[in-house]
Amino acid sequence: MDNNQRRYIFVTGGVLSSLGKGITSSSIATLLKHSGFKVGVLKIDPYINVDPGTMSPFEHGEVFVTYDGAETDLDIGHYERFLDVNFSSKNNFTTGQIYSAVIERERKGGYLGKTIQIVPHIVDEIKDRIRLASEEVEVLVVELGGTVGDIEGLPFLEAMREIKQELGSRQVMSVHVTLIPLIKAAGELKTKPTQHSVQELRRIGITPQVIIARSEKPLPSELKKKLSLSCDVNLDSVIVAEDAPSIYQVPINFMREGLLSPITRYLQLEKLEPNLNDWDRLVKQILSPKEEVTLAFVGKYLNLKESYKSLTEALIHSGANLDIRVNIKWCDSEEIENKGVEVLEYVDGILVPGGFGMRGVKGKMEAIRYARENDVPFLGICLGMQLALIEFMRNHLGVLGADSVEFDKETSDPVVYLIQDFIDQNGEKQIRTKTSPMGGTMRLGEYECQIKANSRLQDAYQGYSSIKERHRHRYEVNPAYRSQFETAGLIVSGESNGLIEALEIAEHTWFIGVQFHPEFTSRLQSPNPLITSFLKTMLNCKKQAR
Template identity: 70%
Template sequence: MGKQTRYIFVTGGVLSSLGKGITSSSIATLLKHSGFEVSILKIDPYINLDPGTMSPLEHGEVFVTQDGAETDLDIGHYERFLNKSLEKKNNFTTGQVYLSVIEKERRGEYLGKTIQIVPHIVDEIKQRIKSVGEGSDFLVIELGGTVGDMEGMPYLEAMREMKHELGNDYVLSIHVTLVPYIKTAEELKTKPTQHSVQELRRIGINPQIIVARSEKPLSKDLKRKIALSCDVADNSVIVAQDAQSIYQVPLNFLQEDILTPIARHFSLPEFKPDMQEWNLLVKKIISPKTSVTIGFVGKYLSLKESYKSLTEALIHAGANLDAKVNIKWIDSEMLDQNSLSILKDLDGILIPGGFGERGIEGKIRAIQYARENHIPFLGICLGMQLSIIEFARNVLGIADATSSEFDPQTNSPLIYMIEDFIDQSGCQQIRTHTSPLGGTMRLGEYPCILKANSKLQKAYHGANSAKERHRHRYEANPKYREMLESAGMIISGESEGLIEAVELRDHPWFVAVQFHPEFTSRLQNPNPIILEFVHQSLKQRC
């Protein structure tokens, strides 16, 4: 018989965006640094099968796991905090749960019974939770949404039933709630927390720990008031005050002594996490020795969450180089010939991934500016494709060079769609310009062969290959390879015959990659290509 997993459920009350993801990540990090085997799970209550087809403006970034799942951006936080790769099973949605139950019903697995939320939907949820927890000492489960939402009720019932089945020694409930500061009264108010906990207790769940989100510190009296009204121990009210960096939150929790009530609840000895390296990196984030300014040319700038992994990856690189990375946000739609002055005084230029034709010409102008002015440049996914198009137009003289994504009838498809391809699982896929967006992308981790002595290989410390994650439909057209290379654009990375990376021969540091290096970057293990880009930008500053 394997080890018995202990389950920590993290719920949220009052309103969304309180930081349940960072709370869950921070608790998991402290447990991991205490020597435990820890896994983590995000449950999303929406009906979509995954966020793959959602607008970044509505849902934020789509994070991609190594096994090719398109998941909630909180999975990215989990990986960055835990410094480990997670899988498709670490994030599931209501849509997936209902689809699975309906498919089982169609196959006759329920022996003709009437299918109901209790027990069938709830049993499916419990089975998925237990499956993720197998082999771990602890599984931290973040329940998306807010307590009281109609969509979340089956998950709270699953949580209640697991506590009933496994007992208090194996299930812990942590509730994240808001303690707002009312300026006119100059008071912190505990009533929203009391009401939120009452809602939980009404359905049979008594949280053991309250994480109180607040912009100001809570007095002992206020903490005691919350403990009394919410029926938790005095030292089980943990203040989560606004922090200078999200990576400071585990250290703040440690200072608030969150591990003591966790250990006590599970009848375990005192936890002693080793946070020395983490603490050092956080100090470099908060008080760096130097700084660098990166021009971030994108089109989803109204919601910075659209680029969450990339902005975090820049923070990781900065922390490991003891430098603050200042991001200068540049809307590519506003970048016409007359406004290129905004690109002056930048230490580096970054073009991130994206879909669609909007803002493309502005990005191409930024790439041309970086190429001609010898500014360190990193292009990611669409950024690589546009780097090839810019080079073809302005160096090779192919005036109508473009991508078949923007013009399916183009005579010069420098970027095109491979209609017949093999996906990560080895299955053959056929895609066309009208194929569903969610079903025909190259997703997940693939190996990239690195060209000897290239800038790319040097960034990866001389390795012959690297594994990175993808999320795209279009590829660089090999028909133009010879023309590109003869004019000074080096193909420095390849994967299964596909062009994975390009760089310029006569440029201090101009590298563009088809994959998304930001998905594998962590605070304690920054992605090599992003680290090198920031390093080269720092050299430019000097």
């Protein structure tokens, strides 16, 4: 589409971070998509890190991986889950990427000896990347991380202002997400923080057309009028966003609040009439399901559940489509090490997710052993699959030295080893990899997996013989031990260019470990088949036990 016809919706935040700009952006894009528009979403992260790939989960939460191998902010995951679209590296960029690109170009003489400045050179690079993300879409929703007033966000706000000046108000609008705090001691909602953040925006030349007012309870009409007058927006452009029991209810709430009216008016669009019938049905099944199951989620980042965001959302997606609620029983793997597996009794299934490092590994393997020996449905993801193999080799085959070189570089039986070892033995042309900034070779992004015929994995993927899923890891199952563990009943049910992608126990009710991350491709309206099959088995086993 010609850039003179494309629309841009910029979403900023005020007062404090974590207000839900990502959910707001996703919800606006969802309403536009279901109204017939081709929509894109872009997340701009003002931090100077090049990407979140080397950032601690405690610092940043989950690292979401796109199909093309980009390590991105977790909001990209929200965009994909809401819109059922595969986004790429061009849908997320950081201050670090902007400055790196400009400095590299300057070193190569790309600026012909000019003095490099924030304006115009940094701002121009930002605008170029925004335009790149808008290619092939009719509307681009752009979310700026952080809050108005953050010093690192100023170049991005300037880029927004310039795009508005270049294209005009018909093509560009600003949505400002802000908190209306409740002072519980006085029982009053306060608008002053919102007024100040809007004033800060206006000071640098941006006037928001819509205010998304986050609040714990409904806003009285007097407060909405006060916000309208003080922030210079129309009354119907003050949209109240109350806390919702499910994030997937937000698009419906926005539609009921009348958000589409100001969007239609400011961008001069035809009347928007989104069809959310199927979406509404799934939301109702999230909130009031017919059945429920209990899942033991065995991990080590349980005090920061954002580290597992895609996986917990994937459980919601599959649960909604099966009309069941997944009650997650958070099980600290270190607690299992210290107190035993009693915490796993009376659960309908056990899940061991991906992760890095030695901490909590023993507890995870004890949980896996419990699932294997007691015929409890089990799903292991990435590290969870590797630990399932180590547990099987040690406790079922008696290979006591079986280990991963991640935990013991000198292990006598490296049943899990670095992917670099596989490359050295088989040739680099066998597998596409990337080198991480910290020096390790990683598999990142989407890869094809060939599925073994008549396996449980094939049944889970509805009979397909080949699938594509996403990866983020440095370690692989060592194929040198394949005949040993397959003879004992742990079979390889998925492969990719000689790499082992999936393991399962045929004699078990449902015991599957996968090297890839199925949660990265799960969406509300198209849940991941593997996770859906896992939950369906859990429900069936629960019914049979009644």
